[in-house]
Amino acid sequence: MGGDRAPAEIVAGARRAADELGIPVVLVGRPDELGDTGGLEVIGASEVIPMDAEPGSSVRTMKDSSLVRAAEAVRDGRASAMVSAGNTGAAMGSALLRMGRIRGIARPAIATPIPTPGASPTTLLDAGANAECRPEWLVQFARMGAVYARDRFGVEQPRVGLLSIGEEAGKGNDFTKTVFELLSNGRWAGDVGAEWIGNVEGRDVMTPTVDVVVTDGFTGNVTLKALEGALRALFGRLLVAIDTDDTSRRAGRMLAPALDEMARELHPDGVGGALLLGVRGVCVISHGASGAAAVMNAIRVAREMVAAGMVDHIAAVARGQPGAGGWSTPQR
């Protein structure tokens, strides 16, 4: 029921995931508003948390909302994962409320994959779950991010950097300098098989030089949206360039396949949504404008993360069990 194009595009994406990928999707919402579900199972939920509702109070008071019921279905084993294109804060809140936090994780974080031309995506976290962070949380983000980069993108030894405003150790604000010190002792990296590469800058996020970028949820969200805005501005300007005169229009038609591929590669839809890391279940958050293709990709990612055992891997790391989950030998 969530997302700017719900329920039609959500249902369409779910049906495509079932038909094309063979994933048994369960829909959660108002049965009479879903249209033709193509025979997919439906868990009834009478309420819908609006996109602009205050998340905290909504998830506590709207117990029969589709988001809260979806998280409940994961908790109860009726579903293996939840996927939402709805109110991000409420999706997080529902997952936290019904699935619960993984023991040892102070705060869940949103991990968003950023497309990187010619390489696997860079994982940015926290991309918006915690506007205010304590320095030690970012050490957990670094550990969870490393687990995720390996489980999702197959990065053997994820390179983890701290988002700051200069590469040298002394660069940053008081917060990042404290985090830098915490991360620099390196003890956090051994049992997750990560490599600490120090400070990185905004311009590094879309390059192949780093696999996981950790930051507080405020800076992460601003960065994520700045990147999206830059890509949108540039694609828009590119369409203008292609429409300059008859020659450019002809060239544009000749380039169409290559440009389509480029757009697909860089579009957020293609990478399949963000994950809420640190809760006891897979929770995929797709952006509000998600169409059927984005929803299908988000469902595909959910299945992959379930199959990879990502939540168990994070739980093992959070318990501080070096080597758990079949990872590399701890460094100390």
Add this chain to the structure above:
Amino acid sequence: MGGDRAPAEIVAGARRAADELGIPVVLVGRPDELGDTGGLEVIGASEVIPMDAEPGSSVRTMKDSSLVRAAEAVRDGRASAMVSAGNTGAAMGSALLRMGRIRGIARPAIATPIPTPGASPTTLLDAGANAECRPEWLVQFARMGAVYARDRFGVEQPRVGLLSIGEEAGKGNDFTKTVFELLSNGRWAGDVGAEWIGNVEGRDVMTPTVDVVVTDGFTGNVTLKALEGALRALFGRLLVAIDTDDTSRRAGRMLAPALDEMARELHPDGVGGALLLGVRGVCVISHGASGAAAVMNAIRVAREMVAAGMVDHIAAVARGQPGAGGWSTPQR
């Protein structure tokens, strides 16, 4: 002497500014290292502050450095403005040390113009002068940014937004929520003729919806570099798309003029560098990789800001003189 391509490209840019724009440029540095200056006046300075030197101590101890001497030349009236592609922190430090702060301004800020397709650039400040900010400084940034947007880009009534993670008043972290309250009383906007439009997000920076975006220097610098990184990644990917096969290569050649224009429009070099606002003189900071064209543009911008009387306008605003500088009627 400053910048990755100094002194050759700096001198070349200065000579072009003199030849093509008729601006009487004074070079500051080691006379025997400058090569052919084309007859431009040279102020001797025996020291060079390296790009990676610690700014604070460098400007205090290297009194005969090109940066400190350049700022001195402005203070003493031998030059009307300073332009540097060197160590940004040291350029700021030199300007602050030798020109001094404008009375009433707590902290100078770096104002960086962000290219916006189809519209005048958006001014982002603080883009990196103050990694740590007090909320009330951002009110001054908003006022200085509005003055600058009018003097530099001719924006009659600059729309000023606060960079945050959601448009609603309650969105953001503790710091931005405090700033939001300070800006929302609106009293700061009247005598600078600005319009307060509330929170904006990272994705708005490159759109025509806002003229001035205020933020702390940490978030601003991360955002600036994220935008640069996204543009670089996308241009890089575009070159790959154009080089897919013979057809795409032919199309690429047909599109070359339109793509060149697009690159020129969006390249940081084209907009001519950032300004340090709040010091008693014009101080233009061009990026470290500046070539001759970027240097010439930076010098052009310096002249324009001198001609516009921008420093006097900011000083008048800082003195709290509503209506000073020929601006709109104060609202209270």
